[in-house]
Amino acid sequence: MSTKIQSDKPEVILTGDRATGPLHLGHYVGSLKPRVALQSVHEQTILVADMQGLTDNAHNPSKVSSNILNVVADYLAVGIDPSKTTICLQSQIPTLAELTMYYSNLVTIARLERNPTVKSEIQSKGFERSIPAGFLTYPISQAADITAFNATLIPVGDDQLPMLEQTNEIVRKINSLAGETILNECKPLLSRASRLPSTDGKNKMSKTMGNTINLGATEKEIRAAVKSMYTDPNHLRVEDPGKIEGNVVFTYLDAFHPDEAYVSDLKEHYQRGGLGDGTTKKILEECLQELLAPIRKQRAEYLNDKEQLLDILRKGSEVSRAKAERVLHEVKGVFGLNLF
Known part of the structure; x- marks a missing residue:
């Protein structure tokens, strides 16, 4: 509806x-x-x-x-x-x-x-x-x-x-x-x-559960949150095929990365194998750092007044x-x- x-x-x-x-x-x-x-x-x-x-x-x-x-x-x-x-x-x-x-x-x-x-x-x-x-x-x-x-x-x-x-x-x-x-x-x-979804992929996103990324998150907090994100638990080696369903990193890439075609290529690469979780997390982190940096700056300025x-x-x-x-x-x- x-x-x-x-x-x-x-x-x-x-x-x-x-x-x-x-x-x-x-x-x-x-x-x-x-x-x-x-x-x-x-x-x-x-x-x-x-x-x-x-x-x-x-x-x-x-x-x-x-x-x-x-x-x-x-x-x-x-x-x-x-x-x-x-x-x-x-x-x-x-x-x-x-x-x-x-x-x-x-x-x-x-x-x-x-x-x-x-x-x-x-x-x-x-x-x-x-x-x-x-x-x-x-x-x-x-x-x-x-x-x-x-x-x-x-x-x-x-x-x-x-x-x-x-x-x-x-x-x-x-x-x-x-x-x-x-x-x-x-x-x-x-x-x-x-x-x-929440960053842990298990619970409802909640301010009190620590499984969110706040709009005012620091660079360090963003990095730590992305690093801890839930991916495919069976994707043990880079060369292994991975699943994107339920993979929080790809859900966030879909939501925030400005280049849909690039994300689509990443998904295909991950599914056929040869793309590691570390690489996808780095791509997502860079995307979120770019998105949140100006928001964090503006937010701090408003809170100072x-x-x-x-x-x-x-x-x-x-x-x-x-x-x-x-x-x-x-x-x-x-x-x-x-x-x-």
Whole structure:
């Protein structure tokens, strides 16, 4: 399932990231590059989701607060322009929490527990029945974010489709209560890029598992990450034929090397034998060093001017509060709460 967008019909786009760590190459391929392309054509807001970051990090809140500016610096370093894209901070838009409260009265615990995305995350984090209430109600909070901006198009991975389905369920309930359409249903915009695997080839790419390459990674960190990448375990000698399926090095070459024909030749050479893992890793490292060097430089410069980053968040949050408050007024009216 995917949604194609037409450049002559601007959409209202909402996207964002939890502020639980600096962004990495998976974010770059899956969401950051598309956001840069979308911002010149559509009305785009990016939400730094610090409140949602606390849903499984409330015991360690500094993990969230210390990464807010890291995330903003990552945005700017890859080319997201605050004059074209509104960048705002979730905790500075109280309306989102209020909308979450109203919507929570329309969703059952059983429905939340059936959400495939929530079920998967609960299992991966080992919560069992010790689930923080904020984490369980994450889909409701996300619905509040989306509807507060009356967003029509949401860039997501396919694992997030159940979240958008639940958002649209809430939208339909609100519109039914209102007897008219006051909120938009949203459509997914799926990334054309395949999901980037972790460097170890075993786990989901995660900021906390150490199996990513951050956008601000140093030359040494990039070199070490590429050197440790999972390849074909049966490719023991250079002359042996190798498999490219599941070979993380070739997956990254497909994603980042600018010369597709060259990568295709590398694959054929590797498959027939005579091409060593050391050589392919060196090619990939050179590619990533070239890609990340300017991003790392820009990122460091932005982090050296934290007041500029804070100013971008202040201005973006002010604009976003005004938009969200208009939606909140409509939703409160549905429940008969606009008494004065």
